[in-house]
Amino acid sequence: MKTITMQESGQIFEIFTSQKEFTAMIKMLDWSINGQWNDEDASLTLIYRNGTTVNYQYGDDKKPLRLTQIIAGEYSNSATNMIYNCAIVKNEYYDDYEAILP
Secondary structure, three states: OEEEEOOOOOOEEEEEOOHHHHHHHHHOOOOEEOOEEOOOOOEEEEEEOOOOEEEEOOOOEOOOOOOOOEEEEEEEOOOOEEEEOOEEEEEOOOOEEEEEOO
């Protein structure tokens, strides 16, 4: 994993280069209370080899979390963006950067 801090915005991107490393990070997240996503400031998006995209956000019911055959993903919270197989692009409208999933 490598970390990039964007000079203009101060945003932090943690870039994972392997699926194993990315899924290990996901396993450490304590994001569910009573079967619902509990962090208002965080979200997780996963794209699987079969083309399925699954999003986890505040208030969502807990969906099954499959950690195999992930081809790309992003976990973001108020402090950082953790990405795997994503591009980082500048969003001119908001004058910051965002991760773009394939």
